[in-house]
Amino acid sequence: MKEQSMSLRRSVLYMPASNERALAKSPSLACDSIIFDFEDAVGPDEKAAARERLLAFLSGAGRPQRELVIRINALDSEWGRDDLAAACACRPDAILIPKVEGVETLREVDRALAELNAPADLKLWAMMETPRSILNAGTIADYARDPSSRLDCLVVGPNDLARATCMVPGPDRANLLPLLLQVVLCARAGGITALDGVSNNFRDLEAFASECRQGRELGFDGKTLIHPAQIDGANRIFGPTDEEVAEAEAIVAEFAEPENSTRGVISMGGKMVERLHLEMARSLLEKARLIRERTQ
Structure with a gap:
C-alpha cells in the first residue's frame, strides 16, 4: 500500500480557466488549493482558448504557490484528450476527472498519462457526482491502494448528484447525507482525501458556515468553493481551533x-x-x- 502524507485542503476554489481576471487574482487568494476548470465553467466555444490562457498564465512568473488542480472534460468527450495534454503541459499537482463511475475510467486516464510521459507524482482526483459514482465509491477509493494508481482525492458534486437522483436538497442537506457519508467512508477506507461539495449561494455566508460545520462533522477534509468570499469561512471551520x-x-x-x-x-x-x-x-x-x- 502506498504511504499517504497529510494534505492541507480546507478550502479548494474552482476557477474558470477562461477567466483572465480571475487567473490574475489567484496568487493573492488564501485558499489551500485551486481547481482551474476546463469543464462546466467553460463553454464549448471557449475550451481551446481556455487551455491556451491557462498554459500561458501558469508558465509565467505569477503562478500561484499552492496546490494546483485542473479539471478536464471527460476523456471520452470531444475535448477530453486535448484537455489532458494541455493539463499535463501546465504541470499541476493533480488532474480532476469528472463523473468517475468506476475504476476503469481512472485506469484509462492513467494509461493516457503514461502515453504523455506525465510525471510520476502527478495525482488524480475523482468527481463523485452520479448515482453510479456513489454505488461504486468503495471500489473507486480502493484503487488508491494500487501502487500504480495516482488517485488521491474524492470530490463530491452535489448539484449533479441532486439532478441525477431527482432529489431536492433542503437547507440542511438531510436527504443527501447518506450519499455524502458514503464518500467519506470509502475515502477513509482507501486512505485518501474527501472534499465536500460546493454551496451555491455564495452571498449567504452564514448558511455556508453552517454547511462547512456539517461537512467537518461528517468527516470531510475540506470544501470546494465557487467564490473567494467563501475561503475564510472554510479555512476557519476546517482548521483546528x-x-x-x-x-x-x-x-x-x-x-x-x-x-x-x-x-x-x-x-x-x-x-x-x-x-x-x-x-x-x-x-x-x-x-x-x-x-x-x-x-x-
Whole structure:
C-alpha cells in the first residue's frame, strides 16, 4: 500500500480557466488549493482558448504557490484528450476527472498519462457526482491502494448528484447525507482525501458556515468553493481551533511522561484517553503546523 502524507485542503476554489481576471487574482487568494476548470465553467466555444490562457498564465512568473488542480472534460468527450495534454503541459499537482463511475475510467486516464510521459507524482482526483459514482465509491477509493494508481482525492458534486437522483436538497442537506457519508467512508477506507461539495449561494455566508460545520462533522477534509468570499469561512471551520490544539498538546505531553510512555490508556481530566486519541492528537497538531507554515 502506498504511504499517504497529510494534505492541507480546507478550502479548494474552482476557477474558470477562461477567466483572465480571475487567473490574475489567484496568487493573492488564501485558499489551500485551486481547481482551474476546463469543464462546466467553460463553454464549448471557449475550451481551446481556455487551455491556451491557462498554459500561458501558469508558465509565467505569477503562478500561484499552492496546490494546483485542473479539471478536464471527460476523456471520452470531444475535448477530453486535448484537455489532458494541455493539463499535463501546465504541470499541476493533480488532474480532476469528472463523473468517475468506476475504476476503469481512472485506469484509462492513467494509461493516457503514461502515453504523455506525465510525471510520476502527478495525482488524480475523482468527481463523485452520479448515482453510479456513489454505488461504486468503495471500489473507486480502493484503487488508491494500487501502487500504480495516482488517485488521491474524492470530490463530491452535489448539484449533479441532486439532478441525477431527482432529489431536492433542503437547507440542511438531510436527504443527501447518506450519499455524502458514503464518500467519506470509502475515502477513509482507501486512505485518501474527501472534499465536500460546493454551496451555491455564495452571498449567504452564514448558511455556508453552517454547511462547512456539517461537512467537518461528517468527516470531510475540506470544501470546494465557487467564490473567494467563501475561503475564510472554510479555512476557519476546517482548521483546528485553539482549544483543540491545546487539548492535543496536552494529550501528547501526558503520554510523553515516563510513567505513561508504555501505557495504552491514561486518565485526563476525568476522561479515559487511549493511544488512538494520541494518534488523533498528533494528526491534528501536524495539520496545525501546516496551517502555520501556510500563513507565515
